[in-house]
Amino acid sequence: MRVTVRLFARLRELVGAGDLVLEVDADATVADVWATLVAAHPAAEAYARSMSCAVNLEYARMTTAVSAGDEVAFLPPVSGGEARRGA
Amino acid sequence: MRVTVRLFARLRELVGAGDLVLEVDADATVADVWATLVAAHPAAEAYARSMSCAVNLEYARMTTAVSAGDEVAFLPPVSGGEARRGA
Amino acid sequence: MSPATAVTSAPLAVETVLRAVEGPGAGAVTTFVGLVRDHNQGRRVLWLDYEAYAPLAEKALGLIVDEAQARWAGARMAIHHRTGRLEIGEASVVIAVATPHRADAFAACRYAIERIKQIVPIWKHEHFEGGEVWIEGATADATDTAARETALRIACA
């Protein structure tokens, strides 16, 4: 089945795309989607331990099951808010 | 000598005036000005323990000496800020 | 530039107070606005009259700004306090603080409102359904170091 993968910020730059479609097994989890991404784009591996993920706009776990057509987002560590971290 | 006395809020209402001129001895302190005020307006006594004072726009003590023409203010407990005290 | 401190019978505007703390180096800005509430201690409030010893109140606000700017490096603070008759929902006080880092912006702003209630000679005359009462809080003494320490503790906790 196919899922859409969304990447952001430096992870997007490392992979060279913010949006891509990956083919995964029908019983795939988020971890399988990640493994498929890393196999095709080894640079993504840099975020293996620091990224988090969301499926269809819900925060998810690596063990979360995905379905055909799902939007799976991998999120580098975030930095919203003001320009500097507080004292 | 003469000093000007300024009164505010409920203390002003109890005395019936916000501005008055009192005659005190040349070596008078704020305490003497207060005593003179209370002698003329016994209702002011209600604030004997809760008021604070200022002389010529400087916070003062009851022992502060006053001079002719000084402005001596007696301040009931203050309540600036927002409409309710915080939780 | 807006004045850093003001005691005024004119309606307050957050934007005006914010303009007074504009400048380089700020990473965080906090504001505090105190509003007239429609009830107090079970009474239905109709309006409030704020009476000020205006020249000393302005000095006291300036003292609070100086204290805060000395305590929190790089902070810029402004405080405007209103006087006269205020209707429900109107702003009685507006504080703005700009600092390099956010923790200081919160602490200095909280400090300012606590200090205002301790030392600024302004009094509230509450007109409620069925009567009126003068609201009294702290004995105003700017030299009381224990009071100042209380404000610092609340702000930095």
Place this chain on the structure above:
Amino acid sequence: MSPATAVTSAPLAVETVLRAVEGPGAGAVTTFVGLVRDHNQGRRVLWLDYEAYAPLAEKALGLIVDEAQARWAGARMAIHHRTGRLEIGEASVVIAVATPHRADAFAACRYAIERIKQIVPIWKHEHFEGGEVWIEGATADATDTAARETALRIACA
């Protein structure tokens, strides 16, 4: 009525966010504004680009508002976050909180900015004199209760 939450490339205005928390019962209103600073870790910053996963960022801001309004009774909160290129001195985020009492207004506002930095999928790309770098903070996980407890501890301390 302004929206309670927004992720937008348009300049932010404190007054707009304040309007979103207007309403009866408020006695205290706090705001927090985060500004782009001209330097960071010894680098001279030229401008910032904020990239957002916009629909999830909007949801995350809504979650923070819900968390705060559940934790602080009677609170109304609004958060607007900007995206795209921001120049020095421009506002990246504006938070407004209205509560019956002032302690809650400060705590809820502080909570919100801490939570924003923990969970909202927005990234800063810093362009400085001589290069550029992605600023990275916390691993975003809205379900991480330890992170939430940290934000609560900082806010209520």
